[in-house]
Amino acid sequence: MNADLERLIELEKVDREAARLTEEVATLPKRVAAIEAKLAEHKAAVEKAKAQIKSNEAGRRQLETDIKGFQEKIAKYRSQSSSVKTNDEYRALMHEVEFAEKQISGCEDKILELMISLENEEKALKRAEAELKTEAADVEKEKAEAHVRTAEDEKLLAGLKEKRAGLRSGVEDSALAHYDRVIRQRKSAISEAREQKCMACFVMLRPQTWQELRTNEHIVTCSSCGRILYFDPASEVQPPESGKETPKKKARARTADAEVETEPETTPAP
Numbered sequence: 001m002n003a004d005l006e007r008l009i010e011l012e013k014v015d016r017e018a019a020r021l022t023e024e025v026a027t028l029p030k031r032v033a034a035i036e037a038k039l040a041e042h043k044a045a046v047e048k049a050k051a052q053i054k055s056n057e058a059g060r061r062q063l064e065t066d067i068k069g070f071q072e073k074i075a076k077y078r079s080q081s082s083s084v085k086t087n088d089e090y091r092a093l094m095h096e097v098e099f100a101e102k103q104i105s106g107c108e109d110k111i112l113e114l115m116i117s118l119e120n121e122e123k124a125l126k127r128a129e130a131e132l133k134t135e136a137a138d139v140e141k142e143k144a145e146a147h148v149r150t151a152e153d154e155k156l157l158a159g160l161k162e163k164r165a166g167l168r169s170g171v172e173d174s175a176l177a178h179y180d181r182v183i184r185q186r187k188s189a190i191s192e193a194r195e196q197k198c199m200a201c202f203v204m205l206r207p208q209t210w211q212e213l214r215t216n217e218h219i220v221t222c223s224s225c226g227r228i229l230y231f232d233p234a235s236e237v238q239p240p241e242s243g244k245e246t247p248k249k250k251a252r253a254r255t256a257d258a259e260v261e262t263e264p265e266t267t268p269a270p
């Protein structure tokens with residue numbers, strides 16, 4: 001195979017792998033950010049559960065203060081009741097006492113309700129905290145993995161960069177320029193040709209181009225997509241009956257060898 005063609009095929013593999021690694025390195029921070037956003041959600045859930053418990057406690061304290069206020073009022077009404085002059089005044093005071101007692105009872109009901117929901121709120125907090133703990137451990141693990149992967153990718157990329165430079169320095173300038181132009185435009189610059197077709201754009205090649213290409217001895221480009229073409233004998237479809245192609249080729253090779261070997265046979269027999 002043509003040495004430049006061989007290097008260009010290898011160069012494209014290197015370029016492709018480098019592109020894949022570069023993309024992976026670029027996506028890893030995004031993955032970490034997504035994991036961290038999920039962690040933030042769990043943190044927010046814990047904070048929300050804590051805030052709910054706090055407001056529950058504040059609510060109960062307020063109700064207890066209210067009860068105290070009503071109890072003081074009741075005590076005041078009762079002490080006033082001993083010095084009232086009329087029955088109406090007395091009844092009015094007792095009515096106030098009754099009202100305050102009802103208020104106290106209402107407050108006590110509400111306190112009980114809050115105590116019951118406190119149990120659920122505490123359970124929810126415990127659950128949220130457990131989830132946060134698990135998530136935090138996962139995040140640390142995934143972050144560490146992402147860092148390791150990034151470091152590995154960067155090391156591989158450095159190796160590929162070196163290999164790439166070596167390959168490029170060995171390729172003839174105009175072929176390399178063509179390669180660069182095509183890969184910039186099409187993301188790939190090399191294509192296999194099979195059954196007289198460019199396997200990238202599937203355009204049929206002229207018979208003469210096809211014949212030239214099959215030797216792999218020249219840089220042949222696709223007239224349609226511009227990719228540099230190569231021929232792989234291994235992927236050629238063999239007709240089931242007539243396996244003529246291979247024996248003929250072998251025969252040709254043998255003839256060439258024979259030509260070289262015939263030379264010493266010139267000595268005539270004595």
Ligand SMILES: [Zn+2]
Nearest residue numbers: 198201222225
């Ligand atoms: Zn093509």
